[in-house]
Amino acid sequence: QLGVRFDSLRPQLREALKNLFAKFDINQQDIYGRTPLHYICRQNDRDESNITDIVRLFIESGANITIVDEQNCFPFHYAVANGYALSLQYLIDINWFKDLEIYRQLFHSAICPLRIAVYYGHLNVLNELLKYGFNDYDTAFEIAIRRSNLDCAQRLYILCRHPETFQRMLLYSASIGDHKSLCLLFNIIKNHLIPKDRLLFLSSLCKHGYS
Incomplete structure (x- = not known):
């Protein structure tokens, strides 16, 4: 059972969005190499639960969270930059980091998530990353x-x-x-x-x- 609750979107809206996502390539990249999921994670929203629900909906609809843009950033990097600790918890809960190559890239990169979290002063995200082993x-x-x-x-x-x-x-x-x-x-x-x-x-x- 996931440790994060997802209930900020009404059921009718969730269903409408799922139907909409099914009508286009949810992993299409633009000229910057970004997918719709990159842009969702880049969106600054005070109510993190809204963003996290939409992130979950994208992933459940087939969004590929391992695609990197031209800056070599996963959608995950933008979630960290915006301080989305709930989104990070969700990615941990679905065992995204089981991919050892992704884990290695995140650890040994100039855009290591730990550095991004402290650069923007997101203590909540920093604590989640430390619990997961970023060092x-x-x-x-x-x-x-x-x-x-x-x-x-x-x-x-x-x-x-x-x-x-x-x-x-x-x-x-x-x-x-x-x-x-x-x-x-x-x-x-x-x-x-x-x-x-x-x-x-x-x-x-x-x-x-x-x-």
């Missing part, structure tokens, strides 16, 4: 700091593997005068690094004139 923690943390999406950064910092990530972001935040990021990073240094590493980080700041 590009350090790069995603850097993006979160650079974008000042500190709720995402706070979620990620304890997962980061490399202390130099914090040093790099400490210098970056100091150089642009980002006080909120600096406070977060100083707390990380205080609570999660051994004294020797703390001293090295602070010395590095002074060396660069950020005393």
Whole structure:
């Protein structure tokens, strides 16, 4: 049983849309390589349940969710960019990621979903991706700091593997005068690094004139 409820569309409307979808090629690509499903996922809607219901309807009507556009994006990427956590849960529930090649592409790509989620500051989507095993923690943390999406950064910092990530972001935040990021990073240094590493980080700041 799916963990996501789908009831935002009235039964009559669902049936009418299914009949409509049956009359055209639901996987036809435009000059940008995008299918109707790409555009549904690109649509910005405050009521995510509407979008998720339509995504489900497209998939049940034969929409191919493995088609990539000219930017090498699946419809899934646009759902992540818009913060559609319910749509992501649905894709997980139907076991879309069982395709290991797709999983590999998503993990080892410049458009890794974890990076997209933190770039746009979607903590809800970030949490879903982390639960599913996406683990590009350090790069995603850097993006979160650079974008000042500190709720995402706070979620990620304890997962980061490399202390130099914090040093790099400490210098970056100091150089642009980002006080909120600096406070977060100083707390990380205080609570999660051994004294020797703390001293090295602070010395590095002074060396660069950020005393």
